[in-house]
Amino acid sequence: MITLWHFLGVGATLFALGLVGFLTRRNLITMFLCAELMLQGVVINLLAFGRFHGTLSGQAMGLFVITVAACEAGLAMALFLMLYRRGKTLDSGDWQQVRETGVPAATDAVPLPLPPADDEPKLPVPGLRPEQVAAPFPESSRA
């Protein structure tokens, strides 16, 4: 009725995917979500083993893992918010001020592609008189 190994395979795959994401993605929030993905892999493992042994310890432990993940998520939100307030960025690579002296800061060699040409109509900046458009009515006619 149950084959443990399939679930373990899925759990390991999720864990490894999370690992890859954590190592490569630079957005702090994405990194954190990837860490949560790893925890999901762990929970699948726990439940599969629990089901296999017919005991509830696995489920209980999974529940605690989720609890701790929630704690970490809460703190992560607060922390990232403050980091964003300070640095106006969520790039983990922007936080490399503390490092060995004499080691150059890591920079990105390849420039980012230019933003695609914007076809959407631009609204005039509020509070300023649009220049091209001639005023249909004289000043005095406004209330």
Next chain:
Amino acid sequence: MSLDINNPILQLILATMLGGLGVFFLLPRPRGRWVAGGVALVLCGMGTLAAFLITRFGQPLAASDAANIDWVGSGLFWLFAAGAIVFGMVLVTQRNPARGAIAFAFVILSTCGLFLLLAAPFLMAATIIIYAGAIIVTFLFVLMLSNVRTASDENDRSREPLLGALAGFAFLGLVLFTLHSSEADSTGPEALLTSIERVRLTEAVSKLDAGEADEANNLVNDVLVNRVDGKPTVAQRLASHDADPRVAAFLAQTIELRKSNDKVFNAQNAADKSKAAAALRPELIVYLGNGHLPARNVANLGTVLYSEYLLAVEMAGTLLLVATVGAVAIAGRRNPAKEVPA
């Protein structure tokens, strides 16, 4: 090693390499991102992984014989597993973090499906509730903070895509290899009841429900006392399963119960027999553990949590308190840039 496509080791290596390469191509970067190829590679990798799992471990929800294959269960497993992995891939490789967060929500839904298959409905619900809350909050943050339409460093670049993919998929390969060889040399974990025994006991329950109490009892005896296809009986395994005395004590109790129930059944006394038949049902439920899932799951989990893991519950409560107050203390600070002029 011959290049036999059915060789699980080959499949394993192939799956890992294809997946790793696919993710490598898919990872966002300013130049050289090859989406179509990456997707194709990843899909191939997933297919090979599935092939590996089937070659090595058979159908996920196989029954004792081929006729009894639980197609629905199998299908659901493949569905949810593929969903979890695909959306996990999307989370990892998606440039837009908002979409990534949505993908993560789908990962959660898929894993919750797997949780259901694993007879953990409470965890399924809890996960959805907790993560849905967390995800929505995250989602809001993402929308609020990174509403950038232009390309940005954090979303359109990857840190060391090659090495990262290599490390992660090397890890995956090793774990899969471990699973592969663990199953082979049968040093894997030893379950109280094998899957076949579970099937037989479930049959016994249905027989009992159909009023065939004697047959049910014989079936239980077959499984628990006499023999199951040459493998040691539960009673024999019990003697070796002495790692955890709680398990041992519990099993000893059930064996006692079995003996007394069986005695009553053999007494040919109608009144006693009905009593014994009434007792057989809870006994079976005991054997099957979570045989009555999901109905009893929550109750049993509650029992476990509030007996064995009571202290852990308290500790988790403390952690939640600290995290909450700490998050408020961290985020409640007024504009840190103002505090230090630097």
Next chain:
Amino acid sequence: MPDPLSPIGLSLIAVTLPLLGSVLSALCGAARLPRLAHMPAVLTFAAAGVISGYVLFTLAGGKDPLSYKAELGTWFTVGDMKVPVAFHLDSLSLIMLSTVTFIATFIAVFSASYMKGDDGFARYFAVMGLFVFAMCLLVTSNNFFLLVAGWEGVGLCSYLLVGYYYTKPSAAAAARKAFLVTRLGDVGMILGIFWLWKFGGYHSNIDQLVDHITHQPPAADQITLCCLLLFCGAVGKSAQLPLYVWLPDAMEGPTPVSALIHAATMVTAGVYLLARTAPLFALSPTAQIVVTIVGGLTALLAAFIALAQYDLKRVLAYSTVSQLGFMFMGLGCGGAIAPNIAVTAAIFHLFTHAFFKALLFLGSGSVMHAMGNVIDMRKFGGLRKLMPVTHATFLIGSLALAGFPLLSGFWSKDQILTALHDAGTGRSVFHGYYYTVYLVACLTALMTAFYTFRAYFLTFWGEERVPHEAHGHAHESSPAMTIPLVILAVGALAIGAVVDPLTHWFGHFLERSPVLHHADEAFHKTTNMSVGHHAFNVTVAAISSVLSLAGIGIAAMLYRKGGPEKVPTVLKPVFALSQNKAYVDEVYGATVVLPAETAASGSGQFDGFLDALARLISFIPRFLGAVLRPLQNGLVQFYALGMVLGLAVFLTVVVLRSGR
């Protein structure tokens, strides 16, 4: 707890007194009475000296084995090993104790005057007290813990005292160099002690350990390894090749410090250690011959380097290195003749050397004091009229160091030479090596006489010249400085003759130590040779006298006139002399002076090479560190990658190795 009036009780009091002095001196400094800071130190050193002298004299007679032990309770227990606070008083430690306290007393008196008015007066005496305490602890302890505590303690005090003039960058650098180079040797010693414990049944008391090992000796190569590791420590502390590089630099400290620590006491700790573990060394003739050869090479090399120095203190420093080499040569003879003779010779030389080397250093300190801290011999000369007492005492010290017949240094050096000669002509498998070392020792003796008197003549003879830094106080030092000089000079003059060759008291006294007895037994068991007795060898004595006189004579010929103009080229006086006896002198110049000069400069080069090597060795860790540095590049994801890759590597190895 021993009876305070028993010999060991008194000795322990003598050991603790300097600590008391140190604390009181520090308190004097803290209480803003720094001028009085020397009083506690001098008084406690003197008291300790008197007490240990008293113990020495009460025990001097008699023939019984001399060994008192005391345990002041258990210090701690680690596993099977119980470590008591154990002390051991035998003839060896008693002689060391007396020498240390006696010399320290006079050096403290001298320093009180020498260091007067210095900012760190109280600090100086506090550290000095601590040093004397550590040294006494080192020589009286009966377990390796206390011994190592004392050993590191003296190293620490040496660090603090060499770096005393910390405003001078060279002094701070020298202090660090001294500490680190000696610690390099200590690494070997600590490992050696560990190995000894392993073989010695984890006894922490040295005597029990030695007993255990001598009765159940491990394989020969293992005991050789142990001995050589112990010798590493001695090489570091006693400034032997190749770790001697710290000692000449350590002359950056105040001169009395050089006299006390880097001539008379601390640097002999290595000799003491080898003497204390003589029974172990007796089990391994191989280790012994290594000791002798290292000693011989060091003695020769240091003597060569000393030939070409112009810094008076550096000449003395290299001569110290050379004389320590002599002591190790003597110790190493224990592999071929009875260890008892070898150890006696070495310790006897240590004893007399303490007197005349302290005397020479203090004399040079007196000169330095008068010359306004100038120590370059080219800048002054002809001081014999100006500083008569210093001159006279320095002369006595030089004669003793040169091995002038019948002075202290002569007797002790003769014992070592005799031991080497006997070993070289004996039945030992290594006798060829020993004989070679004997020849080296003779050459070194000649050179010692030469460079000592070169320094002497350059300083005190020729026309009177005083550097302008002297600021007119170029005169004889105060009595507080000269009286210690006189007393030490008396010692340098006569103590050698008094204690051994005439009375044989020293040898007999030392023989009563159970250590030597055990060593003789072990020697007999290992080499199957009979245990001989020391005999005065007239031939050896005559040769050494001739060499000493020849060295003095050559130095007199070359440098009698002193003076700067003759010094830069050694050949000039040769040229001047050759005017009437041209042929002879040219031959002389070509055969003696030139090779000597070349060898001296060659040795100088080698010295520089060793220094560079030391710098290279110290550079390697920094280089490796700099190579590893980019790993910490501040990127959190790079860190995570490092962690995961590391984990993956471990996982790969473990999984693939475990999964068949």
Next chain:
Amino acid sequence: MIPLTLPNFTDHLKASIGYVLPEVTLVAAACLLFLLACVRGGRAVSFVIALLGVASAGTVAWFVPEGVVPRAGEAAANAFNPAFAPIDPTGAASFIRWMALVAAAVYVFLGWTDCKTAPPEYYACWLVVAAGLSLVGRSNDLVTLFLSLEMVSIPTYVLLYLPAVGKTGQESAMKYFMLSVLSSAVLLFGFSYLYGITGSTNLHAIIAALTRTGTTDGSQPLLAVVGGVMVLGGLGFRVAAVPFHFYAPDVYEAGPTGVVGQLAFVPKVAGFVALARLFGLLSAHTPQLGLPFGVENSLLPLSMWVIAVITMSFGNLLAIIQDNLKRLMAYSGIAHTGYMLIGVLVASATPGEGVARSGMDAVLFYLAAYGLMTVGVFAVISHVENPDRPVESVDDLAGLGRTHPWAAAAMAVFLFSLIGLPLTAGFVGKFNLFVAAFEVPTDTKMRNMYQILTVVAVVNAAISAVYYLRALGVMFLRAPLKPATPGRGLPQLAVAVVCALATVVFGCWPQPLLALTSKAAPVPTPAPIAYVTSTK
């Protein structure tokens, strides 16, 4: 387990609550402080409440007996056998508890300047950390162990952030948080396999099962080995072992001094103790069972050997080239982790066969000694530094001997102890470790690798003198760079002086501490005891 008859809930409670009363007290004090935070508690009030909390926890720990714990085997059929309770008060549990309580008191003082921004929250978090540390020492269940480890790290995230208002401070908090989350996940993955292979979350049951489930050649099943390596990796982060050490230098450098002083010590203790408990090196019950990851049946000790060698060498090599004092202390801490791993390795040698030391006792002693010296160093830094005179590079210590004689004297003691000079606690600790490694017989599978390890360690200890000595020289042998400012915060000075005294006292008279550690980690008895009578 699905019990046949519902157990009496209070039985479970009774089985464990008595063993955690002091921790409950600490958490209660923390809750009080959290409440205080609502009404804007001041620094002094929070300080006093925190101190009172620690004191009452100490009182409870001192006066409330832990109860008599039946030895394994006495109560086999008893479902509440303490060996199978989530809390195991035997072994090193009370030693760790007292260590945690003393550390709690010390850090309350040490945090005096760091807690300014939010004193009640700061102290409350700190008390929870202390409770977590204490619980790590007595957790006997994967779940409890995991949660107590998190009780150490989650409040630490808050602590790191609270006082740090600068950009670099935020950066260090972020780095620690992210890497800690990663290492938690790795640890949990290992836990899930350990649970899976044995079917129980109970540590005792896990170790018992693992020591029995070996295949024919005596090696562990691969799943368990993978679990073990993952656990090693996850805990390697806490103890800052290479290659899991990366966070340490950056976090130490930019984090608030008082918190860093805590970070240098508490996670190390937690990590080592958790490792020892998981690998069956440190429980009164487990030594009789054998070792799941011992020398004879797995490659884990070999991995640890490699990690130990790399860790100590890496730490020392990078410390030599450091100018930043706190960074230097981070690398020094890494090197010391390498030394301590020696003890863990010794413990993983087959117990009883000529091993005179359990090895873990040496680790515990070293942890205590290391705690004294490293906390002391950070106390001195915290005392001396102020906004006008930050202590960043080693050169900032110049002239400390004259401007702050007491702090400098204490610092000198710590540096001597870190070098390992005799008559300091550091010497006894190193000695203890090295001798323990030397005593291991050479006929195990590792042959004489323990001895080689000792040689490497001794050479490393000699190298380490270079950088400690430099700091020492700068303090006493150089003129001050900046005019002297009075030391800030007397509490830190008090901590420094007390730690210095303790360093010297335990160096000269280590016997009491040695007795405690050898009681906490006794030499394993070789004879296995049948602890479960099979049910007839």
